[in-house]
Amino acid sequence: MDIILTGDRPTGKLHLGHYVGSLKRRVEMQNSGKYKDIYIMIADAQALTDNADDINKVRSNIAEVALDYLACGLNPQKSTIYIQSQIPELCELSFYYMNLVTVSRLQRNPTVKTEIQMRNFHQSIPVGFFTYPISQAADITAFKANLVPVGEDQLPMIEQTREIVRSFNTLYQEVLVEPKAVLPENSTCSRLPGLDGAAKMSKSLGNCIYLSDSADEIKKKIQSMFTDPTHLRVQDPGHTENNPVFIYLDAFCRDEHFAAFLPAYQNLDELKAHYQRGGLGDMVVKRFLNEILQNELRPIRERREELAQDLGEIFQMLKIGSEKAQKVAAQTLDEVKTAMGINYFRHGFGD
Secondary structure, eight states: OOEEEEEOOOSSSSHHHHHHIIIHHHHHHHHHTOOEEEEEOOOOOHHTTTTTTTTHHHHHHHHHHHHHHHHHTTTTSSSEEGGGGGOOOHHHHHHHHGGOOOOHHHHHOHHHHHHHHHTTTTTTOOHHHHHHHHHHHHHTTTTTTEEEEEOOOGHHHHHHHHHHHHHHHHSSOSSSOOOOOEOSSSGGSSSSOOOTTOOOOTTTTTOOOBTTTOHHHHHHHHHHHHOOOOOEEEEEEEOTTHHHHHHHHHOOOOOOHHHHHTTTTTSSHHHHHHHSSSOOOHHHHHHHHHHHHHHHHHHHHHHHHHHTOOHHHHHHHHHHHHHHHHHHHHHHHHHHHHHOOOOHHHHHHTT
């Protein structure tokens, strides 16, 4: 059976982009019973590669991410939820994998290049950040995960992991498992735009709806959303493509929402057609989106508030998950060192 590895950097509370892009799918996969193991990592060590001067930010957000996980339906009885930095074997695996990757290959990684530009690192790139693809390869291979749910922007990272696996298995022994990327089934969910129309919902850009936002905060954010700049009057024809409100509807709207919240239409196609020919105001569409998102996020928010009453239990869950994950990673590391011939004291120098 398949093994899944996925996770998030604890640099803030999780938002709608995380929810439609990965969290919702993780819960479905977890509850399907089709997978041997599901490992979900809170990647605090990776978060430190560009937040080394703000450790408290990373530390405090571990609980926030864990709360979001559980509130959305991830179950520690079915999925192993753990903290990356508590698995020291990952660092050792990364060290060995570094010998299998060249500097020029890392420089060509499209995801690394994009992230460097976004953070304005230029020539001042932290080495830990630069070698992030190698660290990710360790994260994946430590648990012999063969399926990794990602967005399209992360495909180059998975390909680099595959290259490392092939190099290791060819050079030593076939110990590591070559992973495959699992893309979102709904292409709209691969990258939800920001409220301001920016290409990506991002904490750093302040254009997010968070899973923990109150009902009033959600409503205000939706009312302020960017729409179609050419749709100045209600009677003007409007564009639904590249319109964040309609992109969100593509991601969240179902036919039954119309009967509940907007009975003048039967489905999203009808709503889009009216907007495109003119005569439909942005506020009508935004009010409809607000009803849908309030309906979707209300149980998540209420469950999150309940769980937040006992953070001690949350950290105990993370401790148990981290201990379980470490045992698995330790077994893989032992196999890696044996394949390389460096388990000296177990097998002897002459073997």
